Amino acid sequence: MITLRSDIKSPFYEQIYEQIKSDILHGYLKPGEKIMGTRSLANLLKISRNTVDRAYQQLSVEGYIISKQSAGFFIADLPFDFFESANKDERDNTNKIKSIAPPKKYPKIKYDLTNNSYTNNLFPTKIWKKHYLNALDTIALKEEITSLQSFQGDYSLRNEISRYVERIRGVKCSPEQIFITSGLQQSIDLLCIYKGHTKANVLMENPTYPKAKEIFQKNNCDISYGEVDKDGLLIDETHHKKHFDFIYTTPSHQFPLGMCMSLERRYELLKYAKENNTFIIEDDYDSELRYYQKPIPALKAIDYYEKVIYLGTFSKILAPSFRMGYIVLPQNITEDFLGKFENYNSTVNLINQIALADLLSSGDYDRLVRKMNYVFKKRFEAFKDGFSSFSLPLSITPNVSGQYFLIEFPEEIDKDILIEKALEQGVRVYDSMLFWHEKYSCPSNSIFLGFSKIPIEDISDCISRLKEAWKNIFIHK
Structure with missing residues (x-):
């Protein structure tokens, strides 16, 4: 039974969404079971039908329920072992794309x-100036300004990121799992270095983001490709015949086709990663830009096997030239990862890091x-x-x-x-x-x-x- 509370900040559609999702994950609602229609539920709860529609749309786009024409909504058929895992732990834009080079006879590109x-x-000039000046005042009191910086990046920023990704993307992590980078290129470079000088095997989506592909190639990786359909990346029989060190994917907004990886496909990918000792690199490059629904939870949010390496960026909201991103590592490899880079220092501007931490904590970033x-x-x-x-x-x-x-x-x-x-x-x-x-x-x-x-x-x-x-x-x- 769904209970709505008006004494909490969460809107009614989100409360409906969360309660139905919880019932699905705990097995109270079974695969194939029909759920109450939007009109009937709205009448029962004495709320607007649009509110229920919005909750059902979010559940549908994430793959928890399926709409059948003239029949209603039904619970999706999801792998059973992931329900068990959930119950146990409830805890760059494209590079310049090559087109036909304009001959001189063409007019100026408007x-x-x-x-x-x-x-x-x-670009939020006034807002950034305010937080940058705050950072200058803060850093004047910091001993770090005259020292080489920690490889992981400023702790205050990592702490704010850990709070932000849990609230917006459903990713639970500690500041110790986060590493500040200068963007996707450095993030992938570091992961390839972590793997070592052996030739890493990488599975990428086809089509995929060409800049990521280029970085893997420059690190001497052996790249294979997996096709995508309306539900996202397909893992087929051929992929079980070869071991992959990394799978690079854009599950929340496939680049460039735009679909969201279904929940069932996400579980299949996580299961494959667990069984084959493979790490999934989740490039969550524009997760915050959602026009008609709230942001879909990240793949990392259901990573009960600790196999997802999450990559985030601030360039989509602040500016493409901002060049600051971050890695969220699985807890079980964080210490080993740090050991590989014990002689490295952060290459990201400290003042920008402190200013960004202030921007996040103030609510201005939201x-x-x-x-x-x-x-x-x-x-x-x-x-x-x-x-x-x-x-x-x-x-x-x-x-x-x-x-x-x-x-x-x-x-x-x-x-x-x-x-x-x-x-x-x-x-x-x-x-x-x-x-x-x-x-x-x-x-x-x-x-x-x-x-x-x-x-x-x-x-x-x-x-x-x-x-x-x-x-x-x-x-x-």
């Missing part, structure tokens, strides 16, 4: 639809997250509405987070021509080929568009230029 930079007005969600949601919806008026058949990948989307065209259209025609109108769009391991596996009809660098007031003009560029595209079949 709109570059990348997601590797922001519009200038998004306010920035809300602002960025509002801005990027409006930009995405402006593009979506604009493309709905095109005569050219196209579809936009479902997008509930992030700063980019893919456009898919009919297969007979040459996307190189689409890119070239857009350039003639002063708009740069990108070929999605860069994200796929092999050219033949990349859809021949998809184009990548980012919207972090274009102000919302310019989107209408950008859409008009693309409409002009692609209006007669069928003559190029």
